[in-house]
Amino acid sequence: MDWKNKLLLSLATGLLLFNNLTYAGIKTLNIYTYDSFVSEWGPGPQLEKAFEAQCQCDIKFVAAEDGVSILNRMRIEGKKSKADVLLGLDNGLMEETRRLGFVKTHELPLDHLKAELNWQDKQFMPFDYGYFAFIYDSRKISQPANSLSELINSDVQVIYQDPRTSTPGQGLMTWMKAVYGDKTAEQWQQLAGHTVTVTKGWWEAYSMFLEGGSDYVLSYTTSPAYHAVVEGHNHYKAALFSEGHVTQTEVAAIAHTSQQPELAREFIRFLTSEAAQKIIPVTNWMLPVIDQVELPDAFDQLIQPEQIGFSPAEIAQQRKQWLREWRRSASQ
Amino acid sequence: MKPGSLFLIFLAYGLVMGITGLAFYGLAGFSQGGTDTLITPDLQLLNDPYIIQILLFSIKQAGLSALLSVLLAIPLARAIYFLPRLAGRTLFLKLCLLSFVMPTLVLITGLVALSGRSGLLTPWLGEDWNLYGLQGILLAHIYLNMPLAVRVLCQQLNHIPDTSWRLAQQLKFNRWQLFYRVEWPAVQQTIWLLLAFIFVLCFNSFAVVLALGGGPASTTLEVAIYQALKYDFNLSEALTLAWLQFLIAGLIFLVMARMGKVRWLSADTHSQRWQPQWPVWQRHVYSAGYYLSWLVLLLPMIALLPSVIDARVEQISLAVMLDSTLYSLLLASGSAILATLLAWWLLLAVRHAVNVHKPGWRVLFQWLATHTLVAPAMVLSTGLYILLLPLIDLERWGITWLLLLNSVLLLPFVVSQIQPRLLQFDQQYHYLAQNLKLSPVQSVQVIWPFVRPVISSAFSLALLLALGDVAVFSIFGGSERMTLPWLIYSYAGSYRIAEAALVSLLLLALCAILVWLFERSYHRPVKGTAAAPRNSTSEYNKQET
Amino acid sequence: MSEGLLINRLIVNYGVSDLHYQLNVEPGECLAIQGESGVGKTTLLYVIAGFQAACQGEVLWQGRDILMLQADQRPVSMLFQEYNLFEHLTVWQNLILGFHDSVPEQALRQAAEQLLVAEQLNKLPGELSGGQRQRIGLIRTLLRPEPLILLDEPFAELDAKTRQLAAQWVREVALKENKTLLLVTHHQEDVEIVADRKWVLTGESF
Incomplete structure (x- = not known):
């Protein structure tokens, strides 16, 4: 055998070994999630370590692009799905997921959750949440808008995300509907007059804002905490609106295909434990779902908005029509 | 065979x-529901004014992008071909290639840093300047595609045999005749090809349009497909839109493939490079344009530097x-x-x-x-x-x-x-x-x-x-x-x-x-x-x- | 039946009109083809070599119709009016193409000496004059092992003296190697040196 063949052979065996590397005898928990959750800076790696220490199991994250892609993947895989846990859907996707029958009841107590969440769902368990908010740079703006209508009726420059392609965009749409109801269309038009641009996703908008591309950007009330904790910058602030704010709640659920629902249930229970709730806010930059979690001081400085909005069922039902309204009025 | x-x-x-x-x-x-029938396109969509609007906008921005890219590329390519004394010509062609392959997300960041609301250049762009909207889309598309056109046109001009120039000189062609009889035939077909190529690229554009479009008025078919596929999981709608895009872009592309007839002006021959001399003023104008383009192509890359300084390298x-x-x-x-x-x-x-x-x-x-x-x-x-x-x-x-x-x-x-x-x-x-x-x-x-x-x-x-x-x-x-x-x-x-x-x-x-x-x-x-x-x-x- | 080349009631479409050919060449014969421009001399060579289709008729070589064969299966070595050399290969790399088993390097070099192009072998074709290029093409065309040689105005770019030299060399090789040779030329002198027989094409029907 010449050296080339040897090389090929060793490469091939290497690949085979690599592929068959499984931990014999240990259960594997397949968790479908979105990729920034499992990135180096996301909560994934730390949660994995903490949970594996207590469960004698191996967590395998399967990352889709975002929450919606998790649902789509379930649709495509159907009954053949290997998922045990769906992690990272949000209140906008809950109803559709439930309707398609992709989740099992979690049968877990809910009384340890924050009272303001008022959580009663039998299938989905929240693991973090955030209020949508407009972020501004307090070095440039000393008198921020105090309400949504003040923002809309001013001439400050705003960047937000496309409700057709992003979660915060959908959040703003819900927010507008919650505040203005039937009169939303004219408010969209008013806002369009001083909208810099509407971006595909969250980060395009946020990075444009950081580059000085606008006065306000749509994000979460927790965004200032990131700048304070990681960068030591305190000048980015969220504007508190008197009408109240809409929330995004991220949820986890046991997949209908899971062969080991007990283990999946354990993981979901773990998600709302103090240990996990301490990790999630400083890696996913959202709020914890239980009270009395020890967090950096920056979290105490965050604004405390009042919660308004619609139930997941109402959102699911009217989303299309709202989108059409936005499309029509914002393009004029 | x-x-x-x-x-x-x-x-x-x-x-x-x-x-x-x-x-x-x-x-x-x-x-989805266990039925075995094929999903058929939803033709009702073609009556939707929203889809019509998207379609028209897609065509408009793609057409303008293609036209402007090529129109700007022609004088640049001529400058590079006719003025051998220009500094850094080969380097410029490399820069052109770099611009063409520049990842759009990098370009968008650069453009915003340059000419966004508080961009480096914005104070000089006048009161009414706004990057977002059709102008932003065109700017990005031209930045990506004009350099491609320059490269291709240069290549084509280089194929003009020296004998043609000598002959033209002998026949005492005037400047217009030189252009019309010698240069134009060399690049004409390439220009059509470039127009169609850039049109198709911009017609299918997605990230640029969404980032710089400014709002739902600037929407391309690709956005609608994305939404239908991903957010609505409406495969029938996605299919209809996909076929629509496939047909329109495909038709244009087919016309292009037909126009790109096999016709070459010269084989490779050895001869000394000889070209007509240009009047002084013309040389100055073209040189100025050339050096300006250097700047324009480099700026979005340079604009990335300030934000890098903030990076916490550790x-x-x-x-x-x-x-x-x-x-x-x-x-x-x-x-x-x-x-x-x-x-x-x-x-x-x-x-x-x-x-x-x-x-x-x-x-x-x-x-x-x-x-x-x-x-x-x-x-x-x-x-x-x-x-x-x-x-x-x-x-x-x-x-x-x-x-x-x-x-x-x-x-x-x-x-x-x-x-x-x-x-x-x-x-x-x-x-x-x-x-x-x-x-x-x-x-x-x-x-x-x-x-x-x-x-x-x-x-x-x-x-x-x-x-x-x-x-x-x-x-x-x-x-x-x-x-x-x-x-x-x-x-x-x-x-x-x-x-x-x-x-x-x-x-x-x-x-x-x-x-x-x-x-x-x-x-x-x-x-x-x-x-x-x-x-x-x-x-x-x-x-x- | 002829053992050489028999062109029998051949009709070739040539734009609006048809060209008609009838011709018999003995094996080892050298035939000069003459006629006005546009009368179909090159076309005939192309049909024989397989680059143009015929409408009707036969082209028999040693009794076998070669019209059915692909161009690269015919027993033909042809010198074109242009593009005889790959411009991106050196002269020598060009010369050694087109031989099946072994390259007769000795003969090629000798021929180059004889035709006064021995100095040019390591250059690129582009560095040669038109006449030098033509002689290089000629050497390869003649020395290739194919029995049937087609030369399309092979001496067009040569001066009078070299022309004579090249023509004599062609005649010599053709005789020695027993080649059957078709030569398109406008010069009476070429006909006298190289050809056994002259055939004037008129373009009229047979």
Whole structure:
């Protein structure tokens, strides 16, 4: 055998070994999630370590692009799905997921959750949440808008995300509907007059804002905490609106295909434990779902908005029509 | 045709057509409720004013982008061709290549930093300036595509034989006649091709339009497909829109393939380079335009620098960056090699059609070989994903499909680079090669030095484009290792905008190094052959002695 | 039946009109073809070599119709009016193409000496004059092992003296190697040196 063949052979065996590397005898928990959750800076790696220490199991994250892609993947895989846990859907996707029958009841107590969440769902368990908010740079703006209508009726420059392609965009749409109801269309038009641009996703908008591309950007009330904790910058602030704010709640659920629902249930229970709730806010930059979690001081400085909005069922039902309204009025 | 090459041709066409076919089948054949009927397009959509509006806007912005890119490229290409004293001409052409392959997310960041609301240049742009809207889209599209047009037009002008200029001089042509009789015929067809090519690229544009469009008024079909596929999971609507896009872009592309008739002005001949002299004022105007373009092309790259300074370097893992760089290079080279091989086999059929004088077949083969230019990339990747996910373990085989799909998406670029040179070879030497009864090995030995420069440049173009891929990776890439563009997204998606800018700069630097490497090899003569006979030094020596 | 080349009631479509050919060449014979421009001399050579299709008729070589064969299967070595050399290969690399088993390097070099192009072998074709290029093409065409040689105005770019030299060399090789040779030329002198017989094409029907 010449050296080339040897090389090929060793490469091939290497690949085979690599592929068959499984931990014999240990259960594997397949968790479908979105990729920034499992990135180096996301909560994934730390949660994995903490949970594996207590469960004698191996967590395998399967990352889709975002929450919606998790649902789509379930649709495509159907009954053949290997998922045990769906992690990272949000209140906008809950109803559709439930309707398609992709989740099992979690049968877990809910009384340890924050009272303001008022959580009663039998299938989905929240693991973090955030209020949508407009972020501004307090070095440039000393008198921020105090309400949504003040923002809309001013001439400050705003960047937000496309409700057709992003979660915060959908959040703003819900927010507008919650505040203005039937009169939303004219408010969209008013806002369009001083909208810099509407971006595909969250980060395009946020990075444009950081580059000085606008006065306000749509994000979460927790965004200032990131700048304070990681960068030591305190000048980015969220504007508190008197009408109240809409929330995004991220949820986890046991997949209908899971062969080991007990283990999946354990993981979901773990998600709302103090240990996990301490990790999630400083890696996913959202709020914890239980009270009395020890967090950096920056979290105490965050604004405390009042919660308004619609139930997941109402959102699911009217989303299309709202989108059409936005499309029509914002393009004029 | 030898059985061996016939087999490879079948294989290549089977693969290229198979991928598109499977993708559409994946979408149409997906059954959600357990029914086995194919999903049919929803024709009602064509009555939707929103869709009509999107369609019109797609056409408008693509048309304007193509027209402006080419109109701006013409004087630049002429300046580079006619004014040999311009400083850094070859470097400029490299910069053009870099601009064309620049990942859109990097470009958008650069443009915003330059001419966004508080951009570096904005104070000088006047009160009414607003980057967002049609003007922003056009700016980005022109930045990406005008350099391509400059490169191609330059190449074409270089093919004007010196004898034509000498003859024109003899006939005492005036400036207009020189342009109309000598230059125009050399570039005319290329201009049509460029217009159509850029139109199709911009027609399918997605990220640029969404980032710089300013609102729902600026929406392309690709956005609507994205929404239908991803957020509504409405496959029937997605299919309808995909067919619509496929048809319109495909039609334009077909017209283009027909217009791009085989016609070359000159074979490679050795002669001294001779061109008419321009009046002084004209030289000054063109030089000024040229140096201005240098600035314009460089600015968005330079604009990335300030935000990089903010990056907390200590937070960046060098190991991750190095790993992503290597992984990106590995995947991109894989796709580029595959794309180049596929292009070679696909073009065997095109060449055969030309050699046996079957223009209809030529157009068909050419269209099939490059049809992925018009097929919506999102539909191809999602369709395949839907089809394959339940069938195979994508965690394990995803990379194989990523390579396949990426190489098929690169084909239009590779094929259009290599094809003219191969057809030129056949036009000059097909009879000779046949009469000499060259063996397969000899054939390769004879044709290789002739096409090596274009193969190398086509390969490098493919490599550079593949390096910027995000769309396919987002679907088929595993979650364990990241490519550089994906790393940018990851950073940006976790508030680490400065780090994202730093990685963008790294990606750009990597592209620049590759451009430099490949363009260098392009001009390096090979022993026993001359890489580019027109420019080989020997002919100049001969003139002097 | 002829053992040489028999062109029998051959009709070739030539734009609006048809060209008609009838011709018999003995094996080892050298035939000069003459006629005005556009009368179909090159076309005939192309049909024989396999680069142009015929409408009707036969081209028999040693009794076998070669019209059915692909260009690269015919027993033909042809010198074209242009594009006889790959511009990106050196003269020597060009010369050694077109031989099946072994390359007669000795003979090629000797021929180059004889035709005064021995100094040019390591250059690229582009560095040669038109006449030098033509002689290189001629050497390869004649020395290739094919029995049937087609020369399309092979001496067009040569000066009077070299022309004579090249013509004499062609005659010599053709006789020695027993080649059957068709030569298109406008010069009476070429006909006298090289050809056994002259055939004037008129373009009229047979």
